[in-house]
Amino acid sequence: MLPQPTVEQALAAFTLPEKLGFGRISAPVMFSATYEKGEWSEGRLIPFGPIELMPNARSIQFAESVFEGMKAYRVPPARPHLFRPLDNAGRFARSATRVGMPAVPESLFLAGLDAVASACADFIPTRSGSSLYLRPTLFSTEGGYDVVNSGAFRFLVLASPSEPYSSGPMRVRIERDDVRAARGGVGAAKTGGNYAAAMRATTRAVADGCTVSLWLDPQQRQTIEELSGMNIFAVIDGEIHTPVLSDSILPGITRDSVLRLAAHSGYRTVERPMPIAELLADIAANRCSELFASGTAAIINPIESLLDADGRQHRPGASAVALRLRQSLLDIQEGRAQDPFGWIHRL
Amino acid sequence: MLPQPTVEQALAAFTLPEKLGFGRISAPVMFSATYEKGEWSEGRLIPFGPIELMPNARSIQFAESVFEGMKAYRVPPARPHLFRPLDNAGRFARSATRVGMPAVPESLFLAGLDAVASACADFIPTRSGSSLYLRPTLFSTEGGYDVVNSGAFRFLVLASPSEPYSSGPMRVRIERDDVRAARGGVGAAKTGGNYAAAMRATTRAVADGCTVSLWLDPQQRQTIEELSGMNIFAVIDGEIHTPVLSDSILPGITRDSVLRLAAHSGYRTVERPMPIAELLADIAANRCSELFASGTAAIINPIESLLDADGRQHRPGASAVALRLRQSLLDIQEGRAQDPFGWIHRL
Numbered sequence: 001m002l003p004q005p006t007v008e009q010a011l012a013a014f015t016l017p018e019k020l021g022f023g024r025i026s027a028p029v030m031f032s033a034t035y036e037k038g039e040w041s042e043g044r045l046i047p048f049g050p051i052e053l054m055p056n057a058r059s060i061q062f063a064e065s066v067f068e069g070m071k072a073y074r075v076p077p078a079r080p081h082l083f084r085p086l087d088n089a090g091r092f093a094r095s096a097t098r099v100g101m102p103a104v105p106e107s108l109f110l111a112g113l114d115a116v117a118s119a120c121a122d123f124i125p126t127r128s129g130s131s132l133y134l135r136p137t138l139f140s141t142e143g144g145y146d147v148v149n150s151g152a153f154r155f156l157v158l159a160s161p162s163e164p165y166s167s168g169p170m171r172v173r174i175e176r177d178d179v180r181a182a183r184g185g186v187g188a189a190k191t192g193g194n195y196a197a198a199m200r201a202t203t204r205a206v207a208d209g210c211t212v213s214l215w216l217d218p219q220q221r222q223t224i225e226e227l228s229g230m231n232i233f234a235v236i237d238g239e240i241h242t243p244v245l246s247d248s249i250l251p252g253i254t255r256d257s258v259l260r261l262a263a264h265s266g267y268r269t270v271e272r273p274m275p276i277a278e279l280l281a282d283i284a285a286n287r288c289s290e291l292f293a294s295g296t297a298a299i300i301n302p303i304e305s306l307l308d309a310d311g312r313q314h315r316p317g318a319s320a321v322a323l324r325l326r327q328s329l330l331d332i333q334e335g336r337a338q339d340p341f342g343w344i345h346r347l
Numbered sequence: 348m349l350p351q352p353t354v355e356q357a358l359a360a361f362t363l364p365e366k367l368g369f370g371r372i373s374a375p376v377m378f379s380a381t382y383e384k385g386e387w388s389e390g391r392l393i394p395f396g397p398i399e400l401m402p403n404a405r406s407i408q409f410a411e412s413v414f415e416g417m418k419a420y421r422v423p424p425a426r427p428h429l430f431r432p433l434d435n436a437g438r439f440a441r442s443a444t445r446v447g448m449p450a451v452p453e454s455l456f457l458a459g460l461d462a463v464a465s466a467c468a469d470f471i472p473t474r475s476g477s478s479l480y481l482r483p484t485l486f487s488t489e490g491g492y493d494v495v496n497s498g499a500f501r502f503l504v505l506a507s508p509s510e511p512y513s514s515g516p517m518r519v520r521i522e523r524d525d526v527r528a529a530r531g532g533v534g535a536a537k538t539g540g541n542y543a544a545a546m547r548a549t550t551r552a553v554a555d556g557c558t559v560s561l562w563l564d565p566q567q568r569q570t571i572e573e574l575s576g577m578n579i580f581a582v583i584d585g586e587i588h589t590p591v592l593s594d595s596i597l598p599g600i601t602r603d604s605v606l607r608l609a610a611h612s613g614y615r616t617v618e619r620p621m622p623i624a625e626l627l628a629d630i631a632a633n634r635c636s637e638l639f640a641s642g643t644a645a646i647i648n649p650i651e652s653l654l655d656a657d658g659r660q661h662r663p664g665a666s667a668v669a670l671r672l673r674q675s676l677l678d679i680q681e682g683r684a685q686d687p688f689g690w691i692h693r694l
Contacts (some may be wrong), residue, residue, distance in 0.1 A: 034667070049401075050399040050400060050401075050402075052399060053397060054398075055377065055395055055398050055484065055591075056370075061539060062406070062539050062543055063412065063538070063539030063542065064546065065408070097547055099547060100547040105622070116492050123673065130403065137402065137407065137408065143373070145356040145370035145416070147549055147575045149547075156402050158403055160492070165493070178532070179530060179532045180529075181532070182528060182529035182532060184568070185526045186523070186543070186544045190541070191540070192409050193543050195408070195494050196401030196410040196540050197538075199446055199447040200445065200446060202495050204498060213598075218529040218531065221531070221569075275414075297492070305526070333422075
């Protein structure tokens with residue numbers, strides 16, 4: 001292994017590329033803390049680079065890992081700010097608890113975000129929709145082949161200067177065969193296994209000219225749940241509908257922001273079980289005028305079509321509500337509008 | 348990082364401890380191959396030790412990993428032999444396919460097992476029930492935050508000189524709340540996420556004086572499925588019953604061996620949906636005389652009691668059938684008996 005650069009050298013050597021994409025460019029530094037014998041270390045900034053891990057670590061063997069996704073925004077001349085970081089801290093802790101891992105204390109979580117976002121402040125892209133994507137990750141470092149929780153963990157905050165996840169209206173494939181998460185399972189936790197379970201379906205979606213899968217409920221495969229890594233909304237008779245949360249749906253922070261922002265903007269919002277058959281009928285009857293996705297990576301993104309297993313495309317057509325909500329959300333996130341919700345966290 | 352020893356140095360420096368346990372002692376070498384641009388490297392033996400991995404690798408972030416568990420036995424003066432390795436190779440490939448990863452070719456899989464078992468031949472414990480536990484592991488090394496399969500992977504064969512997983516009759520806790528795997532999900536694949544999903548339940552089981560959880564079906568939570576990492580059997584009216592396989596049950600190779608060995612020994616075997624209520628009634632009525640677990644790690648192990656959520660213990664009492672089948676299986680695995688099934692694979 002080559003000698004590691006210092007944090008200062010890593011930062012000095014980094015230049016922001018012209019083309020970013022989403023999550024493709026790694027920031028030059030990361031925050032690292034460890035957990036052993038029931039105690040968290042203080043944590044410190046280190047250069048981004050390969051980590052050493054025992055190959056029998058339960059994180060690799062048994063997917064004992066959880067993560068978060070969030071963003072830091074730069075509005076010169078102010079310091080970077082974060083969007084709803086305490087909500088991410090809370091969900092990160094709930095995810096860890098669901099799989100029996102120790103929660104990262106909120107103060108350590110915030111210290112990691114602050115350290116990385118502050119060090120990378122000059123690399124945060126400022127074009128609207130772009131940001132510093134932050135990826136807190138907690139995984140076990142203890143080796144073992146028995147199906148029990150480990151006693152040693154590592155907490156990293158990774159970062160990536162990024163453009164939005166999607167660059168235009170998305171085509172979505174309805175997944176009628178595979179199931180992402182069980183009721184009573186870990187689908188509401190941001191733990192790796194939910195995402196591995198979704199990968200084969202993504203490949204099918206991409207093969208069919210789509211970006212992502214729409215998951216149906218695991219019991220009957222009749223009601224819609226979420227997209228892989230995003231929540232879904234439908235504008236029906238001018239109201240904004242989204243699947244009611246269950247323990248097989250990831251409770252998106254952007255999902256919650258959409259509901260609050262929409263209500264604030266005068267829309268009626270409805271959280272309810274949403275049968276796929278009814279949704280397709282509503283699209284056919286022009287009652288459902290548009291569909292959109294929400295997520296930290298995707299922000300708010302129009303869905304152009306739903307592709308079903310029978311090859312039929314269902315196209316709601318409009319995207320005005322999604323684009324309006326997207327703009328309102330970005331205006332708050334990027335500091336152009338008042339923040340009536342207390343979502344912005346200044347570092 | 349300290350300079351790595353050579354394979355020869357690592358082997359020369361290793362001595363087998365007196366107390367082994369299961370999976371606690373790592374063999375001094377491992378087999379490593381990589382996959383890039385659609386091609387597998389040749390693979391080679393390297394010293395066991397920490398690996399370097401990018402912290403944004405999808406194996407850590409999204410649990411893009413699968414593994415196998417199997418054993419090499421030493422029957423001096425012969426070379427080590429393996430038990431049903433082609434079945435493990437096939438399941439390893441099916442697990443990878445289920446989560447969209449490239450399958451490891453059978454020849455590379457066998458080359459890895461051969462290299463590790465041969466190099467460690469002198470360290471394979473010979474006491475009956477002990478063996479060299481082999482752990483083929485496939486995980487992605489490519490970084491990325493989009494929920495798609497990676498293009499770069501690493502295949503390792505790890506090993507551990509081990510005693511049996513359990514040293515006596517097991518106490519099992521019926522898990523009535525959490526669910527391990529969805530129908531239509533990845534429960535039949537040996538992929539990390541299924542195991543992370545089971546960890547909180549293990550903690551509860553251990554807190555209640557048990558070893559492991561008994562999982563119920565994800566739809567109704569009425570029929571029994573498997574234990575975490577083991578299949579389950581019941582002796583009912585002298586017949587050997589086990590839950591019929593579904594896509595939320597791991598198709599154990601030891602499970603299959605038990606069914607074939609039992610039939611060969613004159614037992615009637617029954618694979619069927621097994622309601623938990625009926626099983627508990629059968630125990631109370633003394634129709635179910637014994638329960639046992641099967642698995643590579645556990646071999647065949649009696650279950651002494653089932654603890655239910657209401658605090659009641661259900662004790663079938665007997666263990667004669669389990670112990671007889673265990674002995675028959677070990678006699679074949681350890682070379683003392685004829686192998687009418689073609690299960691033994693000599694290296």
